[in-house]
Amino acid sequence: MAILQKHGKNSNLDLANLKDNPPDDFGTAGSQKKWTEPNSNWSRPLARIWTVVLLLGTCLLYCARVAMPICAVNMAGQFKWSKSESGMVLGSFFWGYCFTQVLGGYVSDRVGGEKVLLLSAAAWGAMTAFTPILAHLCSQPIVSMTLARFLVGLLQGVHYPSLASLCSQKVVESERGFLMSTVGSGSYLGTLVIGGVGSLMLDLYGWESVFYVSGLLGVLWAYCMWKYLLKGEGPIITLESLGSAGAQSKMSKRHWLRLFRHPAVCAVIITHLCTASTFFTLLSWLPTFFKDTFPDAKGWVFNVIPWFVAIPSSLFSGCLSDHLIGQGFDTASVRKLMQFFSMGVSSIFTLALCGTTTFSTAVAFVSATMGLTTFSHCGVSVNVQDLAPSCAGALFGVMNTCGAFTGVIMVYFSGYLIEATGSWASVFALISVVNLLGLCSFLLFAEARRVDIEGVKSKYHNIHI
CATH class of the missing domain: 1.20.1250.20 (MFS general substrate transporter like domains)
Structure with a gap:
């Protein structure tokens, strides 16, 4: 199934932009002036x-x-x-x-x-x-x-x-x-x-x-x-x-309620919640996993190498994401592709940790997991800005708050699983399941069009641009 889809550069004009600056010059169909936002970008x-x-x-x-x-x-x-x-x-x-x-x-x-x-x-x-x-x-x-x-x-x-x-x-x-x-x-x-x-x-x-x-x-x-x-x-x-x-x-309270009822907004909140929970769990328990499984291993190796991998991986994901969008690929499809690598492909390496028997293999799998996790910076983390640029900060704050609380809960629950089962496989399986739940939510419902002021669409539903 193809994830990426190309589109024209000037397609899909968002009618929500008409809210604050409605067009003032309409002629025959197809000859109207295209309204653009005042340029305040760097x-x-x-x-x-x-x-x-x-x-x-x-x-x-x-x-x-x-x-x-x-x-x-x-x-x-x-x-x-x-x-x-x-x-x-x-x-x-x-x-x-x-x-x-x-x-x-x-x-x-x-x-x-x-x-x-x-x-x-x-x-x-x-x-x-x-x-x-x-x-x-x-x-x-x-x-x-x-x-x-x-x-x-x-x-x-x-x-x-x-x-x-x-x-x-x-x-x-x-x-x-x-x-x-x-x-x-x-x-x-x-x-x-x-x-x-x-x-x-x-x-x-x-x-x-x-x-x-x-x-x-x-x-x-x-x-x-x-x-x-x-x-x-x-x-x-x-x-x-x-x-x-x-x-x-x-934005009024009514707009906020409408925003939180939108499937795409719910999807980014759920996906970020899952991403943050699994990241906090890995961050908290991986040092203990290495000490328990490979007691003679040097701590600086598994505490440093994954982070060295994560830095270039994060930079690469950003370049790749912007390059694909610049080439005309659909923005929503690019966001989904980045999140697929972050939560889907990384889960494969997380599950592979269950059967590792050598220290070098475990470090390689953990490094791959942490490197791929950084792709979410170009997925769900940026998608909130696509959906609601007028309130992206507040909406991201909601996402981060939910992620932090559930992250703490999942870290504690993982410790309980380790004590109850005596196996790290249960923790890695839990991380993979949570990742897949968040990924499915994002792939099914994520969008990249503005939804924060979409209520004005009905006002201008008869305008053809």
Whole structure:
């Protein structure tokens, strides 16, 4: 069955665009002027600059995020934390992370994602750099560290919804895949950087240095973006600016209800939920799988090689996606193809882990799985911008919140399966089943046409363009 289908470059004009700018010159059939949206997109050179800046910002975001897991053992020894207390500190980040996803996307849709990214980076960077001071000043470090990580999670929760909103507002459809996949690779790069450099700093200068450096670099990144890209424009977000945002970002409750009832929107939420759940499960349990199955294996091999594979794989998927769309292939078909590789083909390698007997084969299968998973950056992650560019940030926030909550649940359930069955095959089978459920939902119902303002179609149903 063919997945890709070519179409004409100027076909399928979305009548929903008529909502804010109805055509004002109609002649005989076939001679009307074609209405186009005012061009607010970045030029290609500017888009490339922003891509590099956002890649670096995402890298630093993960450096600050992973700082606590890197330093947790040393901090537990110094402050005499138990395993449960260490787990409470580490887990507090994710609870904060869930709560600001929708809010961050909503504000970004109204005032601009670049403002939200700038303010949040300055805040989480300062909070990360201030973490060691809080630990030493507070008489109960467990309390201050739990609160600090919760706040960092709150502040970082707006990052990806703001990226989705910014991309939908400033990047043309045929270039969104490359930007999102490149920026998404920053998470893998940040994990590698903090794992290598952070571990070295931990041994040489103590755990405090990891927080100081990662936090201050985040503040420096925010300052450079404000100084050189925003030209010193004040990133002020007021209640007045939220209330007086452009018509593009205003949607009534009725529109939101209609949006959530649309099959394509439900499909992206379900698919992202499944993608996030399986990714969190692999991320959490693969190190334990290698230690249990290959106890003599070197940890740096299976903790590093899959991430090295994921970075070029993510970049390749973005180039491939944009190239296919640029060649005239149907956008929805390209999104489905990328998601097929991300959830379908990767599940084959996940299931293959059940029968692996050698360490090198297991590393190869895990690397293939993680590499193919990155294709979702050009699938479901970008599809939300195709469907609802006027509220892409808020909608992505809903998706990410659902994915984070279900991810935590699936990680716990996987641990129960391991204890109950004594076999890793049950976990890998669960991951594959969840992947296939999400993939089937996406292949059946995903679209790439705008549905956020489709209510105006009936108003202009008799206009032929």
